[in-house]
Amino acid sequence: MKIWVRRAPKMACAVATCSAVVALSACGGPGADSDDAAGAVSQFAAAMERQDAGGAAKFTTAPGQAGATLTETLQAMDAEHIDMVVQNPVEYSDGTASFALKTTWRWDKDRTYETTSSGTARHLSTGWKITWEPSVIHPGLPVGGQLREIRTDATPAPRVRSRSGKTFMYLQPVNDIILDPNQTGDVRRSVRALARTIEPIAPLITTQVISEKLAEAPGEPITAVTLRDPDMQVLQSDPKAVPGVIVRKAGMLVMKDRRLSSPLEAGLTNYWQAIRDATAGWQVQMVGPGIKPRKLAGDQGPPGPDVNTTVDQNLQLTLGDAAVEVGQPATILALDAASGAVLGMARNSYAVDRGINADTVYPVGTTLNPVLTEVERTANANQESSDSIMDRLGLGVQFTVPGASTPTADQPGVATVDFRPDGANMSMMNMGALGVALARSSMGKMTSVAPYVVKGVPTTVAGGQLGELDAATTAPILRAMTTVARSGDASDLTGAPGLKALVGTNGPQGPGWFLGLQGGKVIVIYTEGDTSGTAALQVAQKYFRIK
Template sequence: MGFREWQRRRGVRTVVLGTAVAVAVALGLNTFVFNDPRSDAEILVDDFVEALNDREPGDAAELTSYPNAAEPVLAQMFDGLSDGSVDYDVTQLVELNADSGYFTLTADWNFGENKDWHYQVDGSVRKLAVGWRVSWSPDVVVPDLAGRTVHHVRTDAAPPMIFDGTGKPLMEEQTINAIVLNPAFMPDSVASTTRLAEILAPVAPVITSELMQQRLAADPGARITAVKLRDQDYQFLEDDIVAVPGVEVIKTPTLVSSDRRVSTPLLDSLRSAWQLERDRTAGWAVTLEDPEQGPIQVAGFQGPPPPDLTATVDSHVQLAAKEAVVTVGTPAALVAIQPSTGGILAADVNNQAMELGPVATRGLYSAGSVFDPVRLAAGLDRGVAPDSVNTEDLAETAGRLGLGVEYSVPGFEFETAQIGHGRSGVVQFTGDGDDELLVSPLGAALLAASIARGEAPAPMLVQGQPASVTDAPEPLPSQVTDALRGLMIDNVQNGPASFLKGHPGLAGIAASAGDDRWFFGYTGDVAFAVFVADADGGDRAVKMADRFLTELAKPPA
């Protein structure tokens, strides 16, 4: 039995033996006293190791010859390696004489699967006036620690890029420079903000002195970020910016769009997918931070470069969507999907919708006549009149068209529809709380894509990473899908969406729900949905769709 195992059990043994002694005395038998077979030096080293394994720097330090020096070093070690587990063990203890000896410890640190750091250290013990103590040296816990600090760090190779569906750069990591105002170092806030506004005017004219003054006054004494600039903008202004009293510049690597014209709510989801790849390929290291040499790696490995990602987003389609949504003065959104693959080609909202949250991908709104083709399909599939289908029948048919299905895409959260009152946790922005039929702009685009394709495509944001589907429904019979396509063609050629009939190959439906207006349809391999809340005209969604299609028809820039 080892020292530590004996130590864990000695309390029990002492109790048992104490009882035995009491019985022996009562019986008039010879008494005996149990002695710890370990020497004082052995007990000291065992206790020191136990304190290390319990991550108690104070307890371990008290067992050394210099507690005041040992405790901060041990505390930093446990802090710097806080996400690891450790097991110190005594492999050797040699007592040289009655007053001194030496020992050897092994240490096994684990920072996750296949992330192990094993080493051996030597130390000495001495008998002092206060008893036996471990002769303190930082090297008794980590090799070569004296004068340094130890850290567990993540290691990453060069960050990957994200390309759009046509192979153009879409997102890349760039240095973003946060221009921060610190009132503590600003003798004259008016002078500083006025000068900074003049400097920023060529690249950020909306950042005025008045705006900065208002923000400073709103939180007296607090630092505020005036603006964030890309390197290509900052480098021409740097000398002037840093000369302004009270200005600090904080540089942060950030994944941003390669073309600043391309902005979409999908960028955040792409950042999540990008980060998942970096996490998957990240390496690790234990480093000793030397005041003169910098970090010295003593364990770990460099993670391999993660592969570049190709998004399904098409920059040309995205720019067309942006031109469309800004034509409307009430909250509006547009989502485009490629029917053949399920790839999300574009998603955008205007400023009014941006204030409401994730309208394009998670906002659920009263479906109104958006569900007319679903109701028609449910009736045709069952051989009954569309008005006679119940909510359960409607939900089943909607699922076969991609609505209300449980999709899972890493890094991308979205809602398609809510049918009935059986789901919770959805984001509903408008509409009657009693509505049984709710749909999102992405859901309406997916409905159009399903009709165009003949079955529901699995939505996808990164090529090669389609959504996983729980209980994927069977497609509708082809004759039902053909009837829906005919309905959509007639709606454009002869019905409420006839304003759009000049766009060749377009099939779609103009729909409404209260004051909200919708248009969803497809042309070629692009299916899309337009949503306008509180529309100021009955044809507002149709006209927004017209602008989108007009921009889409232009040659890519």
């Protein structure tokens, strides 16, 4: 903190009239003498630089009011640093003083806001105090008002588009229906009332579901459901009428076609949000009771580009219909066999509850036996490691797929593989990459490629390298897959001419897998629970019947 003062001899007061002006003589700083006006103002400024609202408020004539306003502004501005310079401090012989404050608020990315305010001080029995007015913080700040720094987003917001260019996902106003157990005298009664209120549009959000959410976060507010604006019109009563319930307006990236849902939503939302974050602006506003927020400073650049994806909306609907064919967790992924483009991914409600997605690895059991047999044979014949062959087939590497990845702290990538001769764990994306590699080799394209979702944005491959494919390895695998489809476990499937498939489980409790090449597409199905191998075939049959 810096203080600019003009020193004057103490004797000046003795010869001055009652209206004489005397320059303040304190030099300021946190340890400044608060027996004069300069000391009090400097102590106030030093506390503000420390963002200590209570410490600053005690140097005012109204610590309670000042503390509340300073706290609200400091929190709402959320500055990394505050520099406050005292300017032109002048003390009058009638026990008052005047001063100015030059305040610079600083945030990351070299964002700053500078303002100059003025105030007065009075000498009271407790010493010099700043006469409290909100305008001490900023000129014109009203009683009950505050300054705030907010994020701004360019308009229009980017859209997520399908492979045909149609809108797949877009930003829409939504309503978070929040239940705060601390704001109701009877939580159980509020839970029952809220479930009844939202039943017309969200029948699956039952009393039990809401109660489970509350149990997972004891004493914390929970979001029971998020509804679009048209959904709110369907409700027969207002959720806010339920004790403890608040409705918070927000914006959310949602599916344009409400019939669609996909595990890809999380990854696409993350990618879309990264664009929004990169193009976000900022604004300092003055707000107060009964007044429209007033922009004081800020900057906003142009909107970011739309997200152009490889998703086929019609196929996505088909995948969704196939996934609900069985009453146990089932997830289905489709890729373009020639390019590795992800065409869609769907899962049923059981898989949603289990959190099954493209990121997680699962045991493949017997599914890859024909593949592992050929990998070992080729490795022995060529005197190379089986790991390098697995890598080239897309099984031994780790993918980070923009638009599909949902990184977490314990699993930063899309897929990890732990390959051992007696078993393997694979993600659905790894299985899809294998299918694409095999399909490409059957087309004479003897290189493997990484799956991708966002057009023009490459997938990161770690833990190994994709590369040249060896027909001596892939041809026997393809022949084995043809046998599985013609006379093996997948032979009962109909409506899939030219199908090549791998089918397997990891024991009676699963999981079960289906990997199919057909019609220029690679289909990966993952199921869990009893008879999961049969369930995977049921999902596959539904897909081939309605595709």
